[in-house]
Amino acid sequence: MPRRHGPSATAVSAGHVLRLIRTGEAATRAEIARVTRLSRPSVASRVAELMDLGLVTEGDHGPSSGGRPPGRLAFDAGGGVVLSAALGISRSQAAVCDLAGRVLARTEGSPEVAQGPDTALPWLLGTWERLLAECGRAPHEARGVGIGLPGTVRFALGRAEEPPVLPGWGGVDIAPLVAERFPVPVLLDNDVNVMALGSHTADYPDADDLVFVKVSTGVGAGIISGGALVRGTLGAAGEIGHIPVPDGGGTACRCGNTDCLEAVAGGPALLARFSGAGREAAGVQGLAAMASDGDADAVALVREAGRRVGEVLAGAVNLLNPEVIVLGGHLGTAFDPLAAGVRETVFRRATALASRQLRIVPNRSGGEAGLRGGAAMVLDHVLAPEAVNAAIAERSGEPEPEKAAGRS
C-alpha cells in the first residue's frame, strides 16, 4: 500500500521525535519510522536536526534482528547543561546539571542570600561560572536556569511576592538580571515546589499526583497534580505550615495565628521541647540524626511531629487524592519515625478511597532535591517539543523572529 504524500494528519515534528527518544518509545531510526509512520528519509532529517542541536547522539549498535543492526539513538544528556540553584536563608546551593537533570557539579554554603539579590546574584552567577569551569563546560553551553527560593514566588512573573521571606527579594525581576549573563530561559519558583518537581522527576516519575512535604525549620508542601505543579493565584499553594491543627494548645506562631502546624511541629518547636526535657541537639539536623540513630526521646518527638503533620496531610489527601507523599526536609532524614507518625494519623483521618493507593515515601534525592528540581523545571521548558522546534527554526531561519505587529 503506497503511503500518500504530504504531512500526515497528525504532524510529527522534530520535537516530537525527541520526545519519543527521550521516553524510550523508539530508540532507532527504523523504529521511529514505524511508530510515526514517517518515511525513513523524513526521520533521518529530523534526527539530523536534533543531532545538530546536540540533543541526540548515536550510541552503540542495537541488537540485530537478522540483518544490519540499527544505530541506537539516545538522548544526549551531555549535549548541554542547565544551571540550577536552591536558595535559602541558612543554606544556598548552586549546581550545573546535564540535560538529564543529573548534577555535574555543585556547591553549598554562602548565606549572603539573605542580604538581597544585589549581593546574592553576583555570587550566584560567579559560582555558576566556577562550577562550569570545574566540569569543563563553557557558559554558552547553558540552555536554561532554574532557581528555587523560599517564600511565595510568582512563577509566571518570575519574581518573589511581597512581602518576601528572603529580605530584599520581593518584587525584584530576577530573570532579566540572570539573563544578562546567561541569555537563556530563567525560571523561578518556590523552593518546596521545586523540590517537589525534583522528587517527581528523579525519584517518583510515575506518580503524577504527588505531595512533597518539607519538614525543617518551617513546614511546607509542593503539590503536583496530574503531573503539573499546583501554584495557586499568588503562588501561595502548598503553604501548609500555617494550617491550624487540632489540640495545638494555643501555641503562638510567628505568623500571628495560633496552633499553626509549623508552630507545633516545626524545628524550633521540637528543639524547645527537647531542651525542655533536659536534652540537647545540634539544631534540627542534629535532632533528626539522633532520631535516626534511635535515641528514644528524639524518636518520640519526631514521631509526634509526624502525627501533627499527618493531621494536616490527611486533609490534603482527602482534598487532592495523591498517589505518594514524599517526606523531605531535615526532619525527613529521620524518615522512619516521621513516617510512622504521619502514617498513623493520615490513614486514620483520611477516607478509605482517598488513601487506598497512597504511599508515604522518603525523599530519595536527599539534599539534592532542590537542585534537581531546578534543573527539571527548566528542562521541562527547554526540552518541550515546541521549544525544540523553535530552536531548530531559529538555527536555520531568521535569527530573531520578531513578534507579530498586531495586538499583543
Next chain:
Amino acid sequence: MPRRHGPSATAVSAGHVLRLIRTGEAATRAEIARVTRLSRPSVASRVAELMDLGLVTEGDHGPSSGGRPPGRLAFDAGGGVVLSAALGISRSQAAVCDLAGRVLARTEGSPEVAQGPDTALPWLLGTWERLLAECGRAPHEARGVGIGLPGTVRFALGRAEEPPVLPGWGGVDIAPLVAERFPVPVLLDNDVNVMALGSHTADYPDADDLVFVKVSTGVGAGIISGGALVRGTLGAAGEIGHIPVPDGGGTACRCGNTDCLEAVAGGPALLARFSGAGREAAGVQGLAAMASDGDADAVALVREAGRRVGEVLAGAVNLLNPEVIVLGGHLGTAFDPLAAGVRETVFRRATALASRQLRIVPNRSGGEAGLRGGAAMVLDHVLAPEAVNAAIAERSGEPEPEKAAGRS
C-alpha cells in the same frame, strides 16, 4: 520586506486559527493574517476549512477603517451541539447545548438512575433524542457527550470507581454504551468536578484557580488549578465531605468516621437540628428557601453550616490558594447566610497571603451548573486545536487513520 516561503517557525494550524477566533484575539481574515504572520490566502484556506466543519461563520461586516469593511468572522456556536447530563440519586438532568456551551433544551427528573445504567442509559439516550428533536437538531449534529455523576469517577477510564455512589454504576464502561448511539467522544467525570468546570467556563472564566463547593445533602468540592481540573490518582480529589472538623461533637458519619464535615454541615444534619428545635422544612431545598427568605432559625442554621464548611475550606485555601470559592448546591442558593459563615471562618483561619485575593461568590449557573459543565468538559476536548485539525484531516483524507503497527 519579502517574507520567506515555507512554514513559519511556529506552525499555525486551522485549530489554532479557531482558537484565535473563539477567544476574540482576531475577528477578521486580515487580522488573523497580521497576528499569525500568515499570508492572506493561507488564512482564507484555513478559514474555509473551519467553515466546512461548521465551526466558523461570516457575521456582519466590521467597521471600515477607510476601505472595504472586513468580513467579521465568528465562532459558529450553532454549527453543532453537544449532549450533556448531570445524573444524581434524587435528580437527573439532561440537555442539548450549542458549541458555546449554552443550554438549548433540557429536562429534569426521572430518578431511575439509581437502578443502574441498564435502565438509566436507555432513558438518557432517549431523552437526548427527544431534546434534539425539540430544538430541531439531528442526532448526527452531536459532536460530543459530557456526563457528570456522583461518586468518584475515573475520568481517564470513563467509568465510576468501586464502590459506586450510584448503585450498579461501578466499573461499568459507560462511554462505549453511549457511543453506540452517538459515535462521538464521551467524557465522564464526578458531578462536582463537572459543576466546577461549568462554573469556571460560564461564570468565572478568568479565575484559573477555583474551588466549587456543593453543599446539599452531601458536601463536595471540585478543584480547578491553573485552569485544569484536579482529579487525583483515583479521581477522589475534592472529597471534602469526609474531612473531620474540630468540635464536631463526635457526630457519626455514614462513612464510619466521626465529625466528618458532611455529618455536621450536610443537609440531613441540618434538617435534624431544625426539627429538633421544633421547626420543619421541606428538605434541604426548603430549608435553603426559608433561609433566603430571612427565617431567623434557618439563617442561623445555614450560617453555622457555612462556618463548618469554612473550617475545612480554610485548609483548602492554604493548600491551594484559589482565587474564588463558588458556593453551590441546594444550600448554596441561600448564598448570603452561607457565605457569611464561610467567610467568617475562612478569613480567620487562612493565612493572609493565601486569602488576599480570595473571593467567595455564588454559583451563578443555578441548577444548570452541571449541564453547562458537562458541555464545557466535552467542548474543551472537541474544540481543542489538535482535535479540530484531526477532524479536518479526516474529512478530506482517509476515513480511518489506523494506528501505527509498532508497539502500542
Next chain:
DNA sequence: GCACTTCTGTAAAAAAATCTTCAGAAGGAT
C-alpha cells in the same frame, strides 16, 4: 462622482517537504 483605501478571492509560480528509488553498509544464517 471619483479617487483612495482596505479587504477578499483566484490563479500561477515558487518553495518546502515529502515520498520513492537506488545504492551501500553491517551483521546473521546456511
Next chain:
DNA sequence: ATCCTTCTGAAGATTTTTTTACAGAAGTGC
C-alpha cells in the same frame, strides 16, 4: 564464505503548501 536480511544514506520525482501577483468588491473622503 556467501547469501540474506535489516538498517542507513543520497538523489530524483512528486505532492503539498505557501507565497506572490492580479483582479474584484465595498466602503470612505473630497
